[in-house]
Structures are given as structure tokens and as C-alpha cells.
Amino acid sequence: MMSHGPLAEYVTFSGTLLEYDLASEKAQAAFEGAFSVLRFREQCDAVDLPLLVGLDFEWKPDKAGSDNPIALMQFACWDTVLLLRTVGAAELPGWLRAFLESGEEILKVVASFDLADKRKLKNSFGWDFEEQAVKASYWDIAELAGAQGLPQGMLKMAQYFELPLQKLKSVGTSNWSAELTLEQRRYAADDAFFQLYLLGRLLPSARSDSRSMQASWSAIREELERNIKKVDNSKYKANFMALRAVLLDAVHQLSRALGAGGCTDLNQLKQFQAIQVALAQQTGPVVQLNAQFLRQNSDLVVCFYRDGRLHVRVRSEGSDSEDQEEEVLETEELILKVQELLVAYKPPIGKKPSALREVLWVPARAILSKSQIASLESCRSDCIETSYDSEDGLLLRLARHPRAPDDHKHLELSVHSLSELSQIDPAEAKSRLTADEKFMQSWSRLRVVEANSDEERAITRSLRARIRILTDAQLLANRLSGVGVQWRVARDCLEQVTWYRQLLGEHLARGAEKADELEECFSEIVRTWPNVEVSKKRKRRNEPLCSTGTKRRTREPEPKSL
Structure with a gap:
């Protein structure tokens, strides 16, 4: 079993790593120099004793019935580890076959060397263990441990002997056919070296025919232990765990946001606020938010490529515990709950909220359990709009705030105000207001804001602005009645006169009524009508009296009543 995260303290090989x-011309010389029986006997004062060599293999993980060849062979003695890359090799050179076929003067120490490894050797290089190897020269520490009732897996075996090895699953299952990373080199070296070291911890209770092996291991024990380095990894682990603590929530929220399609990607994760805080607070060795980190947390998330980008989703949401324990709500209670959740919803990544925030479409799965979604789909309410997306599923949008102001009262007050100021019949005033697109657009937003909030006050100012424009449009139309100008034409003109808009803005912002300037503005419009492009009274000499602009509209999902 391999851990998903780093250890606070671990041991690693610190000797010579080659x-x-x-295919390299130097490979044979390096191998024969490091794993020489003569060197062992001279350097370790081990006359007539067998040389012990740790042996392991790595290959690209087999998936969907594939049978990838061995990509790396690892060899370890008391002070050296050799990593031999075999990518593209169809057969083994004579010097390497001679090592694998050697007798008991060279004992090969392996771990869980089973049929899969032997089959890989045959399929990769045509070398048949059963026919060509001297079986007595291969010692499997998993078999030795099993015979003593000890854990047979290397990691658990090391834990039993209080030897903290760091065997990250993300490295063990990585692509060994590609150029090796620093993490892969360390992982591969530790595997071969600590197989050799663990042998000595098992030998005192091993078979009776292991006396020469015990003597060999005793001869190299001091050198083995000299090449074991303890690593204080506590700061890195703290940073790792802090980032891991917010990862699942980040992936969960981002995967449920509008347009996520049930997953997120690295760029979005880096924008998530809690992730940014965790990264900013790191001290000591930095943990990067990258593909390797995500793979190290494969117990939480699943990584996959789509459209050339690395995507991430929650590994398994399992059974919905909320569904099992939550109280069954009546229709009205459920609708009210959904309203409150839509009010409180904030996109995981988004722009800073404006004074009058946009009413968002929200995936139902982002705020409700599966059972609540099923119950909601059978409800009917004018408080919530719904739509459907092929990737995001059921979408919800707030149609009425649970504490919305009285929009009809606002309309009555607006009709009364326009009627009084323009001196027109109330029915005509209501007709003009309800036909005014900008007025109705602002008025309709009253349904989705909270009473007495800043948002309601902002909408009220917009309504007052429209009433003032319609009032002044009537006054201007009266001044231009001799040439048959209707109030609608006068309104369209006023909306484009920069001078007038400035006066209106000052009036609404500070309540300052500038009757004299307004009269000047009206007189200038009347004097130059219908050519109102030029005016000697405009605020800036190089600015035309009229200005126009267009706004781009974005397409939204087609709503329907729930």
C-alpha cells in the first residue's frame, strides 16, 4: 500500500546514484564497476562470501489489456544504485544476461518477484526465468516475511521494522517510459536499495541455508546504514496537508458551477480563493498546485485530459448522506429554502459584486441534494425560473426574493409622480411607464432584491431617473408642439444630449435642482431643433450636444416558470 501524501519524516538512499x-557504451562499464564480486570482497573484507544485489523493475502501467515492456531495471549494492533504462530494447546484452543467470556467487534480492515480473522479462527481452535463471540465486523478501507471519508488501514491511519509506502512489503508477523525473529516480533507487536493507532485518529468522547470506549482509551493514539519510519533511508535509484540506471543497464547488460540466481544471483551481490563501501562507519548501499534486491526492480527485487540458473531478460522491437524514419538506418550505439558497449563492470564481448584482443561473446540484432536486422538479412556483443544460443539468434562477419589496407599490408611486409632474392623466402615466423598456427593466429587478437594501435604493434611483426623463420629455414636447414633436421623440432626444444627462445625474446624486441650467438646455435644444448636434452651452466645447452608444447583450438560457 502506498500513501497519498508525504511523510513528516522519511529515509532515503543517499549513496551514489547512476x-x-x-544502449549506452558506458552502461556495461558502470555496471561491472559497481557490482563486481572482487570489489565487494576487497572493500568489505568479505572473502569467499556472495555479493548481494537488490533488483527491481518498472514499466508504464498496463491499462485496458495492454502489456507494456519493462522500461527501467534497478540494481543496488551497499553504496551504489544503478538505474538502467531499457526503453526500446528488444533483448538483453550478454553482460546483463550473465548477471541474471549467474549462480550463488551473486545473490539477487527481489520483492514480490512473481509470475508477472517473470512474464514481463520474457515478453520484454525474450529472457525466460524458468529456463535460464539459477533459482537458488534469487531471494524474495516477501517470501521470507510471509514465512515469518510478517507483512509481505514492502511498504508495510518497512513500517513493521519502523523504517519510514516514502512510496507515493502518484510516482509508483507514473509513466516510467518517459524521461525520469527526480521523484521517479528517488523512488526507483529506494525500491532496490531498501529491498537489500530489509533482507538483513528478516535473515535472523530465515532459512538455515542463509548463513552465507547473513555473513554477506553483516559485512555491508555499516555501509548500508551509512547510505541511509533521514529527511525532515515536516514543513513540506504541513504545506501539503493545508493545500489538500481545501482541494476537495474547491473541486466540489467549481465542478458544480455553471458551465463546469461536472469538473474543473487547474487554471480554475488556482483562482479559487481558499486555494490562493493556502498557497500564499506556505513557509519553507513550497508545494505547487500542479498535476503531480493532484495525482498525489488521487484518493480525493480524478484527473483526466479533455481538449488538451488537465481536468479534475471529485473521485466519488458516494451515497448522499443528506438524502438519508434530511427532513422531508412541504412544497412551500422547499421553495422558500431554494429561494434562500439562491440569494446566498456566490460563484466559486467570479467578478466582484456590483451595486446591483446580476441574477445568476445556478446549477441545482450546486445547492441541493439529489432528493431535493427530484422534489423541486415536481413543484410549480413563480418565485423560481428553471432551464436545462445538457452538461450542467437543471438550472435555477431567482425570480422573486423571499423578502422582496412591494413592486406594485413602487409602480403606483411612480405613476402618481409622473402624473403630477407631467400633468397628465394617471392612466396615461401608467401607460407611458409600462411601455418604457428601461423603466420596466429596472422595475422588474425589484422582485429579486431585498427590501431596504442598497440594491433596492439603486433601483429606486433608476426609476426616479426614468420618471424625470419622461417628465422633461413632456415639457420639451410642449415647447416644440408648434412643430408637431411628440413626447416620445423628445424623450429619445433628451437621452442623447450630454448636457442634459449631466444635469440629470447631478440632480439625482445631490438632489440639486438646476432650473436655470435646465431652462438654458431646453432653450438651446428648441433653438437648434431639429439639428441639435451643436450648442454653445454644452459642458465641453469639443463635445457634441448629442452622443450615442450601443451596448452588447449576452445570451442567457431561455427561462420557464417552475
Whole structure:
């Protein structure tokens, strides 16, 4: 079993680490120099004792019935580890076959060396263990441990002997056919070296025919232990766990946001506020939010590529515990709950809220359990709008705030105000207001804001602005009645006169009524009508009296009543 995260303290091989391609001219010399029986006996004062060599293999993980060849062979003695890359090799050179086929003067120490490894050797290089190997020269520490009732997996075996090895699953299951990373080199070296070291912890209770092996291991024990380094990894682990603590929530929220399609990606994760805080607070060795980190947390999330980008989703949401324990709500209670959840909803990544925030479409799965979604789909309410997306499923949008102001009262007050100021019949005033697109757009937003909030006050100012424009449009139309100008034409003109808009803005912002300037503005419009592009009374000499602009509209999902 391999851990998903780093250890606070671990041991690693610190001796000489060599790496060569099998095809390299230097590979044979490096191998024979490091794993020489003569060197062992001279350096370790071990006359007539067998040389012990740790042996392991790595290959690209087999998926969907594939049978990938061995990509890396690892060899370890008391002070050296050799990584031999075998990518593209169809057969083994004679010097390497001679090592694998050697007798008991060289004992090969393996771990869980089973049929899969032997089959890989045959399929990769045509070398048949059953026919060509001297079986007595291969010692499997998993078999030795099993015979003593000890854990047979290397990691658990090391834990039993209080030897903290760091075997990250993300590294063990990585692509060994590609150029090796620093993490892969360390992982591969530790595997071969600590197989050799663990042998000695098992030998005192091993078979009776292991006396020469015990003597060999005793001869190299001091050198083995000298090449074991303890690493204080506590700061890195703290940073790792702090980032891991917010990862699942970030992926969960981002995967449920509008347009997520049930997953997120690295760029979005880096924008998530809690992730940014965790990264900013790191001290000591930095943990990067990258593909490797995500793979190290494969117990929480699943990574996959789509459209050339690395995507992430929650590994398994399992059974919905809320569904099992939540109280069954009546229709009215459920609708009210959904309203409150829509009011409180904030996109995981989004722009800073404006004074009058946009009413968002929200995926139902972002705020409700599966059972609540099923119950909601059978309800009917004018408080919530719904739509459907092929990737995001049921979408919800607030149609009425649970504490919305009285929009009809606002309309009555607006009709009364326009009627009084324009001196027109109330029915005509209501007709003009309800036909005014900008007035109705602002008025309709009253349904989705809270009473006595800043948002309601902002909408009220917009309504007052429209009433003032319609009032002044009537006054201007009266001044231009001789040339048959209707109030609608006068309104369209006023909306484009920069001078007038400035006066209106000052009036609404500070309540300052500038009757004299307004009269000047009206007189200038009347004097130059219908050519109102030029005016000597405009605020800036190089600015035309009229200005126009267009706004781009975005397309939204087609709503329907729930």
C-alpha cells in the first residue's frame, strides 16, 4: 500500500546514484564497476562470501489489456544504485544476461518477484526465468516475511521494522517510459536499495541455508546504514496537508458551477480563493498546485485530459448522506429554502459584486441534494425560473426574493409622480411607464432584491431617473408642439444630449435642482431643433450636444416558470 501524501519524516538512499540507457557504451562499464564480486570482497573484507544485489523493475502501467515492456531495471549494492533504462530494447546484452543467470556467487534480492515480473522479462527481452535463471540465486523478501507471519508488501514491511519509506502512489503508477523525473529516480533507487536493507532485518529468522547470506549482509551493514539519510519533511508535509484540506471543497464547488460540466481544471483551481490563501501562507519548501499534486491526492480527485487540458473531478460522491437524514419538506418550505439558497449563492470564481448584482443561473446540484432536486422538479412556483443544460443539468434562477419589496407599490408611486409632474392623466402615466423598456427593466429587478437594501435604493434611483426623463420629455414636447414633436421623440432626444444627462445625474446624486441650467438646455435644444448636434452651452466645447452608444447583450438560457 502506498500513501497519498508525504511523510513528516522519511529515509532515503543517499549513496551514489547512476543512470544510463542500456544502449549506452558506458552502461556495461558502470555496471561491472559497481557490482563486481572482487570489489565487494576487497572493500568489505568479505572473502569467499556472495555479493548481494537488490533488483527491481518498472514499466508504464498496463491499462485496458495492454502489456507494456519493462522500461527501467534497478540494481543496488551497499553504496551504489544503478538505474538502467531499457526503453526500446528488444533483448538483453550478454553482460546483463550473465548477471541474471549467474549462480550463488551473486545473490539477487527481489520483492514480490512473481509470475508477472517473470512474464514481463520474457515478453520484454525474450529472457525466460524458468529456463535460464539459477533459482537458488534469487531471494524474495516477501517470501521470507510471509514465512515469518510478517507483512509481505514492502511498504508495510518497512513500517513493521519502523523504517519510514516514502512510496507515493502518484510516482509508483507514473509513466516510467518517459524521461525520469527526480521523484521517479528517488523512488526507483529506494525500491532496490531498501529491498537489500530489509533482507538483513528478516535473515535472523530465515532459512538455515542463509548463513552465507547473513555473513554477506553483516559485512555491508555499516555501509548500508551509512547510505541511509533521514529527511525532515515536516514543513513540506504541513504545506501539503493545508493545500489538500481545501482541494476537495474547491473541486466540489467549481465542478458544480455553471458551465463546469461536472469538473474543473487547474487554471480554475488556482483562482479559487481558499486555494490562493493556502498557497500564499506556505513557509519553507513550497508545494505547487500542479498535476503531480493532484495525482498525489488521487484518493480525493480524478484527473483526466479533455481538449488538451488537465481536468479534475471529485473521485466519488458516494451515497448522499443528506438524502438519508434530511427532513422531508412541504412544497412551500422547499421553495422558500431554494429561494434562500439562491440569494446566498456566490460563484466559486467570479467578478466582484456590483451595486446591483446580476441574477445568476445556478446549477441545482450546486445547492441541493439529489432528493431535493427530484422534489423541486415536481413543484410549480413563480418565485423560481428553471432551464436545462445538457452538461450542467437543471438550472435555477431567482425570480422573486423571499423578502422582496412591494413592486406594485413602487409602480403606483411612480405613476402618481409622473402624473403630477407631467400633468397628465394617471392612466396615461401608467401607460407611458409600462411601455418604457428601461423603466420596466429596472422595475422588474425589484422582485429579486431585498427590501431596504442598497440594491433596492439603486433601483429606486433608476426609476426616479426614468420618471424625470419622461417628465422633461413632456415639457420639451410642449415647447416644440408648434412643430408637431411628440413626447416620445423628445424623450429619445433628451437621452442623447450630454448636457442634459449631466444635469440629470447631478440632480439625482445631490438632489440639486438646476432650473436655470435646465431652462438654458431646453432653450438651446428648441433653438437648434431639429439639428441639435451643436450648442454653445454644452459642458465641453469639443463635445457634441448629442452622443450615442450601443451596448452588447449576452445570451442567457431561455427561462420557464417552475
